[in-house]
Each structure stands twice: as structure tokens, then as C-alpha cells.
């Protein structure tokens with residue numbers, strides 16, 4: 006979502022602000038802008054659409070200064086126009102904001118009544134006016150900034166500059182992440198350490214409610230009560246070079262093809278290959294006596310949790326509730342007495358997942374974060390952080406982070422099974438061997454790509470696609486449908502194959518594409534009966550199955566054959582052709598694959 010960069014520097018900032026923004030592009034945005042202090046006044050440049058439009062606008066009307074702020078906006082209040090793009094100004098103040106100000110209407114009405122003129126449709130503009138108003142009323146800049154924060158309700162990462170205080174950037178965090186980068190004679194503000202990596206590796210993460218005053222080479226941090234706060238300086242691991250596409254057309258293509266390595270890296274962290282066991286410390290997971298596990302996440306990460314539910318129940322005999330974070334946080338969920346809660350997130354900043362984690366912590370539930378970004382809020386706040394080692398995921402549609410989540414969750418579920426006495430040493434060793442095969446099997450399954458491209462071509466002629474699966478392949482059916490919707494803009498539904506007769510079969514007509522994910526297992530015959538039911542009604546079925554399933558299904562149905570393997574490995578391997586199908590369909594549809602319309606990578610508002 007919105008990205009923020011700020012520099013309190015000693016050298017020109019415009020180009021560096023743009024460089025910082027480029028590193029936040031992956032989060033998704035629809036307009037961008039910068040503001041600098043030049044010759045004692047705030048100068049702005051903003052543009053609708055991509056950063057290259059901003060770059061062009063800057064070339065036409067150059068601005069520069071040693072102090073500046075910059076922003077990529079993902080529209081919430083107000084259309085993605087140049088006028089609504091940040092930074093917003095009032096008098097000598099310019100601000101950028103990530104989040105939602107819930108009481109903006111009251112504040113705006115009040116300030117309008119006092120003579121302030123609003124020129125945008127955004128909630129954020131009110132922040133600039135409020136700071137300006139307090140300065141006009143006689144408060145110092147610091148006090149005006151702090152007073153403004155105390156009057157805002159909602160979520161914000163915010164940064165401000167002042168024409169009459171030209172060496173200072175003030176910034177604050179409440180619900181939206183913000184990092185401060187330290188260098189010898191310059192200080193940086195960024196939505197994450199990736200944005201700051203070209204400038205410095207020394208990072209301080211602001212905590213909830215913190216605000217700061219950054220000047221060249223110095224930062225003073227205050228907590229929510231206004232007391233000076235000491236926050237640890239950490240050395241960021243984010244690479245200074247921009248992650249590139251390594252010769253691929255899109256980041257998504259590159260990330261799909263990286264999965265043998267990303268899955269291998271993640272598995273090897275949790276598996277001890279020498280003694281064929283899982284490499285968790287005794288008692289580390291705290292699941293050996295647990296009576297219930299809650300799994301909370303959003304989108305693709307939720308489907309990873311929903312898949313793992315089958316594993317925890319089947320192998321570890323542990324009851325799991327898999328929940329969508331935006332629902333979980335507003336229910337009155339009954340907390341497990343002797344259980345734990347697991348939070349799955351690529352970014353580690355998803356607002357609903359983070360809020361659900363905090364809710365569980367407040368209620369004394371042990372929390373485990375399965376997170377890809379190690380410096381993120383969820384990773385830092387969970388009682389136990391279990392990393393997925395997917396590496397930076399730039400494509401907005403999650404691919405390698407998903408299979409890394411599945412890999413980590415498989416290890417956790419099987420380690421829990423073993424610590425709960427549900428699996429013998431030999432059974433554990435057999436599963437370890439099966440998981441260690443997964444990177445090779447992913448390489449093998451990539452060979453179906455030409456067939457997938459052909460199927461993708463057929464899908465481009467349709468407006469509705471149905472994905473079906475049973476058991477652990479039901480969440481994958483939903484994930485497949487989500488991928489197709491989000492990047493190819495084709496409506497798709499993922500259904501449990503056995504549920505079809507209870508309604509959705511009414512959608513089937515001549516030629517309706519139906520994708521069925523059913524490697525051979527104990528449910529295979531039942532799924533094939535469902536395939537017959539839709540085929541009899543004219544559906545154009547493609548069955549993703551293994552050689553045994555293909556043999557059982559016979560010639561009556563088109564098959565794409567994926568390798569035969571252990572069921573827990575298959576849930577990871579089968580995800581790859583499903584991702585490839587969405588990818589190739591999107592490429593053929595000519596969509597913006599890496600930054601699909603309306604989507605953000607890191608959803609920091611609820």
C-alpha cells in the first residue's frame with residue numbers, strides 16, 4: 006500500500022526520493038509525488054499513475070532541495086488523480102500519509118469553519134491543515150506535530166516537512182509501519198528497510214505511537230506519551246541493489262521459477278536431514294499438549310493456513326480453526342485455554358492479521374508468526390517467529406511466499422505430530438524424506454508449462470472459470486481462483502468438489518471451463534464422480550492429476566499430469582501449475598501482471 010520516503014539531508018534529494026519510491030513500487034499504488042524545501046518554500050511535483058510519469062513531470066519542472074518527502078498512493082478516500090496525490094500542503098507544511106484517518110470528516114468540518122480551504126478528496130489532507138493550524142495558533146513545530154497526532158483517530162504512518170524549518174522531517178507511526186535510517190550526516194524515513202537500503206543499513210523501527218524529529222545525522226524519538234524513547238538500532242539485511250527480473254518478463258514469472266530454491270531454503274531451516282527429523286527445539290512450538298490451534302491470515306496466506314488445517318488434524322490430531330483475519334478480529338472469538346494461535350503473512354504488516362495477533366496476545370494466547378519479512382511487525386511481535394525464506398517477493402500476486410508458507414507449516418504440523426506421539430520416528434523420517442524431494446519435484450512439474458500455456462489460451466475466451474478440489478486440494482482450488490481473478494481479471498470460483506451439487510452446478514453450461522485438482526488419493530474416486538457430473542452438463546474439464554489418477558480417469562477427460570508423491574508434498578507441488586495457469590492467462594490478456602489494478606502488496610489498512 007502507500008509508500009513513504011523522507012530525507013533530512015545535506016545533498017540534493019529529488020533523485021534519491023524517487024529511488025526510494027521505486028523500491029516501494031512493489032507494494033501497489035496508483036499515483037506518486039514528492040515535495041522538497043527549495044529556497045525557503047515547499048515545492049511539489051505529483052503525477053497520476055506510475056513513477057515514470059512522476060519522473061517525466063520532474064524532468065519538465067525540476068525541483069530539488071536537501072530536505073524532502075515522497076509518496077506512492079494507493080487510493081482509499083478520493084480517486085487516484087494528480088490532485089489527490091500526496092504530498093498535501095497547507096501553508097508552510099507538507100505531509101505524506103499511509104493509513105486511514107477515521108475522524109477526518111469531523112476535523113475537516115471544524116478546520117473549514119475556521120477558514121481552511123481543502124482542495125482534495127482525501128482524508129490525509131486534514132493532517133497538513135491541522136499541523137499548520139496549530140503552528141498558526143502559536144505552537145512550536147514539534148508541539149504542533151504532537152498535538153495533531155493526538156487528535157487523529159485511525160491508522161497512520163506520516164511524514165512532514167516545513168518551509169520554515171528546512172532541515173527537519175517529522176514522522177510518526179500508529180498502525181502503519183515506519184522505519185528511520187541513520188547515516189553519518191543524513192537521516193532517512195521509509196515505509197520499510199527496502200526503501201532505505203540504498204542509503205543506509207542502520208535502521209530503527211518506530212513502535213506503535215512513536216513519533217520522531219529527524220535532522221541531518223540525528224533523530225530524536227518520543228513515545229505516545231511524549232517521553233523520549235530509546236529504540237534499538239538494527240542492521241538491515243535488505244539488499245541495496247534493486248531486485249531485478251533476472252531476464253524474466255515479470256517478477257511473477259521469476260518468482261514462480263525460483264520456487265525450487267525458496268522451498269528448499271525454507272524446508273532446510275526446519276529439517277535436520279542428517280537424522281531425518283524436524284529441527285525445532287524441544288517445547289519451542291508449545292503444541293505437544295495444545296488442545297486447539299487458531300490459524301489467522303488474509304488472502305493467499307489464509308489458504309496456506311486452510312491447507313495446514315488438514316495436516317494438523319490428520320497427522321497431529323490437533324483441532325484447527327482457520328480464520329480470515331478481518332473476520333476474526335471483529336468476532337468475539339473464544340480463546341483457546343491450552344492452545345496457540347498461528348499468524349501467516351508474507352509482508353508481516355497486513356493490518357487485520359496484525360490486529361488479530363495483538364488481540365490474541367492481549368488475551369494471553371501464545372502466538373506464532375510464520376512470516377517472510379523478518380523485520381516486520383508480525384515477525385517482531387509474535388512470541389515465536391518462524392521464518393519463511395522465500396526472499397523478497399515483488400510481484401503483487403503471492404507465489405513463492407505461498408509455497409514457503411506451506412513448507413514451513415508442513416514442518417510445524419509434522420513436528421507437532423511427532424511431539425504429540427502421533428507419529429513414530431520412522432513415520433517422521435518418511436515424511437522428512439518426502440519433503441526433501443519437493444524442490445526436485447517442483448523442477449519436474451515446471452515441465453508442464455507448454456501445456457499450461459495452451460490451456461491459458463483457451464481460458465482467455467471465457468468470463469467465468471470454476472476450480473474444484475477436495476480435502477487439502479480444496480484450499481488450492483480457492484487459491485487458483487484467487488490468482489486468476491487478481492491478475493487475469495477473469496471471474497473464478499474455487500469450490501469443494503462435493504459441494505457443487507448444492508448450488509454452483511447451476512452455473513455449468515456448454516463449454517464452462519472447470520479446473521479440477523485431484524492427484525490420486527483416497528478421495529479421488531469421489532472427485533471423479535463430480536467431474537462426470539459437470540462434464541455431463543457440458544463443462545470443459547481439465548484435470549490436474551498424477552500418473553495413477555490419469556490412468557484411473559481414463560481418456561474421457563483432458564489431463565495435465567503432475568508428479569506422483571507423498572500427499573503433504575503434493576499440496577506444495579500442485580500449487581505450481583495452478584500459479585502458471587493464472588500467470589500465462591494474464592500475460593495473454595495483456596494485464597499488468599506484477600502490479601494488477603486496484604491491488605496492493607502490503608495491505609496496511611483494514
Ligand code: F6R
Nearest residue numbers: 304305306350351352355402403
Ligand atoms: C494474493 C495475495 C494476497 C495476500 C494477502 C495477505 O496473491 O498476495 O491475497 O496473500 O494480502 O498478505 P500478507 O501475506 O502479506 O499478509
